[in-house]
Amino acid sequence: MQHPEENPWQINAEKVIYDNPWINLTEYQVTNPSGNPGIYGKVHFKNIAIGVFPLDAELNTYLVGQYRFALNQYSWEMPEGGGALGVDPVDSAKRELLEETGLKAQSWTELLRMHLSNSVSDELSIIYLARDMQQFEAEPEDTEQLIVNKVPFETVYKMVCKGEITDSMTVAAVLKVKLLLLENKLG
Incomplete structure (x- = not known):
């Protein structure tokens, strides 16, 4: 266009x-x-918003729950965090996944890039799909009080459809993964 x-x-x-x-x-x-x-x-x-959508072989994902100060409410979302400019975003994604869930993935695919609030900010988001994972010890930051739940993908998809998950990066990732599943293109 x-x-x-x-x-x-x-x-x-x-x-x-x-x-x-x-x-x-x-x-x-x-x-x-x-x-x-x-x-x-x-x-x-001053950072890139990094999101990681972990998806195991049985099509379970891992949601991170935390109280979001800016919203003044609890939020369920995929592992997310900031990636320093000048650092390979996938390296930031690997760090966030390990910090928040204790997971390490062997397979990384960029799902999408988004501008999160382009009428008032220049925030760029890059979201990755993480596959072939192994469990290690989580290493959350001292500002994070997290609950991590392993949840079937279809349950998470229904949570998005019902408006129970409102984090924009998570909503976009879930809808993109659902589309890839429907088109048999997940890989």
């Missing part, structure tokens, strides 16, 4: 509002595409 390559937004000024080791927030004074002045805020992420 063809689309314009030129940015219709003009940046007139910018000011960093907030900065920490993970994100920064910049406020821009802009001229919008219709020629009117305005402001735009952008959250810049």
Whole structure:
């Protein structure tokens, strides 16, 4: 599909509002595409959002449960975390899988890439399918209080369909895996 390559937004000024080791927030004074002045805020992420969808030979997966501070609620999701820029994302995925579940996988396939909230942030997500796994000891970070459950894939798919899993990366991974299963392309 063809689309314009030129940015219709003009940046007139910018000011960093907030900065920490993970994100920064910049406020821009802009001229919008219709020629009117305005402001735009952008959250810049300093890491890549990494997701790992582990799937064993019996089509079980591993959900990680934790209380999410930003949501102020409990969330069930696949193993996820940040991957440093400049580091091979699959290496970050291997680290996250081991940290959160104690699993090591022999087979890694990139499932998809997504921008998680492209109206206000530049956060990129890369999600991997992990197969052929062996169990080791989990190594969670001190900020994580995790519960890990081995769950049949079809149960997780139903949880997504019922809205019981709302994490966007997990929802996308589950739907992609379901599509691959239906098309007999999982491998």
